[in-house]
Amino acid sequence: MTGRLRLAGWHLAVALLLIPLLYPIAWLAFASFKSGSEIVQSLALLPQEYILDNYRALSDDLAGVPVWQFFVNSTVVATGCAIANIASCSLAAYAFARLRFRLRGVLFAFTLATIMLPVHIITIPQYSLFQKLGMVDTFWPLILPKLLATDAFFIFLMVQFMRTIPRELDEAARLDGCGSIRIFRSVVLPLVRPALVTTAIFTFIWTWNDFFTQLIYLSSPENLTLPLALRLFIDTTDHNAFGPMLALSALAIVPILLFFAAFQRLLVEGFATSGLKG
């Protein structure tokens, strides 16, 4: 009996913590159906009156561009980055996990150190480089670094994963006459699929949310991504704009929530184990 009571108490304690924690998200969802004046006046969860005007307003152009364009842009950038990261990081990870070359330990340590390097620090010289290449205000400065495996976190994640593959598998393939390229493609890649999926989804979500880099590189209205489109609302003091602002905010996090709902176990565990072996 006391065991049951304790368990119920445990569920209750967890729920009491979760409610305030998830309140801002629930609030956003409901507030997107409130009128602008109600949004500023009360922090209550449920609207006094549900209206669809905020979502309807999104059919108007923003900065002369239809709102769906921002979704397309964000999708292109986030998908491009995800694919680029899978390709480049898995190549590098295979070399670090399985191949022999000079200075391997040093180079791997260098790669790990760059995980801790704040992106803001190298933004200025990178910007000046991309400016010289004529790539400012295109998606290239966002995607190209991923194609060149600069996201060391994912190299690390994949190396950890590849180390769990029994070496006998590679060796058997080698005895069958496979070279490293074959082994990578036919043995290693299929076995590290969970790590590839984790990489793809994390990259997608982090790029989808990323504000700083996109703010710096993208400026033409037709190139703006969702975070930048939302930024257009920041200056506004007009309460009537609050509704559409929150409607777009809500829509913008829907893909993240969907990915999370579908892959939560993979994401949480991928993230958790990366920390343990650090």
Add this chain to the structure above:
Amino acid sequence: MTTVLERPRATSAASPPKRRYGERPSIAYLFLSPWAAGAVLLTLGPMLWLLYLSFTEYDLFTAPRWVGLDNYVRMLTVDPHFWNAVRATAKFVLISVPVQLVAALGVAILINRHSRMQGFYRSAFYAPSLLGASVSVALVWRVIFHDWIGHPDRALLALVLLAVWQFGAPMVIFLAGLQQIPQEYYDAAAVDGAGPWRAFLKITVPMLSPVIFFNLVLDTIRAFQVFTGAYVVSNGTGGPSDSTLFYTLYLYEKGFVEFKMGYASAMSWFLLLVIALITGLLFRTAKGWVFYSGDES
């Protein structure tokens, strides 16, 4: 007995496998080529270019002009906003990191219990970490805390809350760490009459210390980089009265609003040095309190 405390990072670079098959090492370079190009062109090269730029006056459109230590001198001795930015960032890091880690550890201990619901709870606590960096959530914060953001102390507090709200990321790492502590240790402690608090101090903390250390280092570095929340909540100004002028925000303002790239480069190097110094100090203190299993003392 001696306690061997390697830096945790170093353990990741395992010993190279023996060369059993006569494949040319050049194949490795093929696999490494995208990474190598990135390391040289997008990391190492830019760092050196940044160092050079920090000694120049540069607006992106005309060639950099050498000014020696000018930027550093102005930054450290003349510019009041620079020190405001340092102060705001220091306050933010010093408050948000410990609070977030304590919350993360507390919740990890709370939900570390056999239950079919554990996976669900873990995901629910983790969810804010995936959303917290988005402009959407920052805008929600702006509306919800709209009475606070006009007041210097409370504006910073709102941003601390936004950071603490995302404690799920270190929490899942703590939880994974907790699950690796053998239950027998606690059973033995209970037999010896140790209460939960003693068991926490004598078993959980030392066993978890590598994970605590890992989270402490990563969270500290992460806190130095917070940008979106401060930008959105303060409308890009860092106000009121520079209370939310985080270092990254001021860096952005100098570099990409005022196009004072030389000055911003000096700021970047300063940030790099500070982060390197703090990380170094943390690794130093680690020798006193971080224990790795396998080297029982």
